[in-house]
Amino acid sequence: MPQQPIQIRPFVPEAPQGKNRVKWWGPGILWAISSVGSGSILFTPRIGSEYGYSFLWLLLMVCFLMWIMIREAGRFSVVTGRTVLDGFSTLPGPRNWALWLIFVPQLFAAAVGVAGLSGLAGSALKTVLPGGLVLWSIALLWASVFLVGFGGYKWVSRVAQIFALIMVVVTFLAALQSKPDLQSFTAGLAPNIPDNLDIPFILPWVGTILAGSMGILWYSYWVATKGYGGAVGELHKGEDVDDVEEEGRSEKDYYAAIDGLKAWMRTMSNTALIGVLIGTLTITSFLVLGVELLKPEGIVPSGVDVALQLTKLLSEIWGSLGYWVMMMAIVVILGGSVIANQDGWARSFADITLLLPLSGYEKGGDEQVKEKAPPKWMHPMVFWRPSKMGYRQALKIFYLVSITGVASTALILAIGDPVKIMSFSGIIAAVHTPFIVFTTFALNLNLPDGVRPRLVTNGLMVAAGLFYTVFMVLYAINFFSGGM
Numbered sequence: 001m002p003q004q005p006i007q008i009r010p011f012v013p014e015a016p017q018g019k020n021r022v023k024w025w026g027p028g029i030l031w032a033i034s035s036v037g038s039g040s041i042l043f044t045p046r047i048g049s050e051y052g053y054s055f056l057w058l059l060l061m062v063c064f065l066m067w068i069m070i071r072e073a074g075r076f077s078v079v080t081g082r083t084v085l086d087g088f089s090t091l092p093g094p095r096n097w098a099l100w101l102i103f104v105p106q107l108f109a110a111a112v113g114v115a116g117l118s119g120l121a122g123s124a125l126k127t128v129l130p131g132g133l134v135l136w137s138i139a140l141l142w143a144s145v146f147l148v149g150f151g152g153y154k155w156v157s158r159v160a161q162i163f164a165l166i167m168v169v170v171t172f173l174a175a176l177q178s179k180p181d182l183q184s185f186t187a188g189l190a191p192n193i194p195d196n197l198d199i200p201f202i203l204p205w206v207g208t209i210l211a212g213s214m215g216i217l218w219y220s221y222w223v224a225t226k227g228y229g230g231a232v233g234e235l236h237k238g239e240d241v242d243d244v245e246e247e248g249r250s251e252k253d254y255y256a257a258i259d260g261l262k263a264w265m266r267t268m269s270n271t272a273l274i275g276v277l278i279g280t281l282t283i284t285s286f287l288v289l290g291v292e293l294l295k296p297e298g299i300v301p302s303g304v305d306v307a308l309q310l311t312k313l314l315s316e317i318w319g320s321l322g323y324w325v326m327m328m329a330i331v332v333i334l335g336g337s338v339i340a341n342q343d344g345w346a347r348s349f350a351d352i353t354l355l356l357p358l359s360g361y362e363k364g365g366d367e368q369v370k371e372k373a374p375p376k377w378m379h380p381m382v383f384w385r386p387s388k389m390g391y392r393q394a395l396k397i398f399y400l401v402s403i404t405g406v407a408s409t410a411l412i413l414a415i416g417d418p419v420k421i422m423s424f425s426g427i428i429a430a431v432h433t434p435f436i437v438f439t440t441f442a443l444n445l446n447l448p449d450g451v452r453p454r455l456v457t458n459g460l461m462v463a464a465g466l467f468y469t470v471f472m473v474l475y476a477i478n479f480f481s482g483g484m
Helices: 018-024 027-035 040-050 058-079 084-088 097-125 133-177 182-187 199-207 213-226 255-297 303-316 320-356 367-373 374-383 391-414 418-423 426-444 454-481
Strands: none
Touching: 018 255, 027 058, 027 133, 027 213, 027 320, 040 133, 040 255, 040 320, 058 084, 058 213, 058 255, 058 426, 058 454, 084 097, 084 213, 084 320, 084 426, 097 133, 097 213, 097 320, 097 391, 097 426, 133 255, 133 303, 133 320, 133 391, 199 320, 199 454, 213 255, 213 320, 213 426, 255 320, 303 320, 320 391, 374 391, 426 454
16 A cells, blocks of 8 residues: 555634743643653663763763654654554555554553553552552552543643653752752763663663653654643544644635644643653652762662662661651652553554544544444444543553553452563563654654655664664563563
């Protein structure tokens, strides 16, 4: 099947200007919450304890590449009014091949990832509250299901903004209080490979710096939900989302529409930068804490012991206040990640389910919902939906409850150890990241002139894809050889 021509969205409202742009930071903040989770808490302090600031340059490089990647994922939604996965269905080759390669492995990764994050948060809560790890893990998981399923995007975004503020303030102040050595810190900005390099030791950390493979796509979903480039329309019928004025939905001149989309993309790019900066500041703060608190003590803890050890050592600086402040930061970071991950995975699975019956030559899945009844096999998933609720929202709730609710709960009950649970999803994220980067790159090459990525951006996307391809190979070798 040849590549389907991609058209820009027909209606382009005015992009926000000046201070109004702050109101549009929600997708970036929500993405930051989704991306700063177990990797920051479990792996970053360990890297700091073992290698000091030697890999600060690598951390910042990956964060920069992540900004490029999520911005390019958001580009397609802003320009076309369609989701990125909808765009993947138009790629040349067997029908919906890209969707199938994402859908099946990520169903497993979603259940495992949410179970692991909930377990980690539960392991922190059980140290300060009565009840065991399983109790608090499952309680947090289902509280998140309720918020994501019935609160809608606005509530999820509001909770994420509060969590992000707490996360950044607490971790940054804790890092400052640990009195980092500025000379060593700045020396870490220069690329350097330590003599005692242990590749299996650093690979899990590299793979968890900010978003994983699906996190790259989630940013585009939250951008679409917020209404970047135009109203969400049928995309989120029945969900509490923001309304975007479309000036009477009068169709603009093509070149005026292109100029309007460029303005929206600048706002989207800045929002992505805000999210990456929040995540980078948080992870860097955990690196500082690892260097300044763990390294002098010769402590390189593993698993959930990293968080508990940091909490103990910070209490030596701030007293009992330090203990409770760091514990709150850990619970907020992990709890926020559970919420954002559940929302992102459920949206993605709902989108794929609607797209699979369609041909790449048909209209985008968002419009097709209005015109084509779902196939019979989909009825058991959505038969319960109220008439005012769209199919996409009903499917989102179905996957939210079944995959990131019931299946994740079963994993917590069966395995228990959150670190062991999360190790199973690592290989899927490692394989999918270069695939999603190169697929998004190929998709955006087909956008019309004026909104197509420039040569420099394309070069950076290729560099990001190659970087994660090398990481994928190394990770797979170590994973299957038993090195992880």
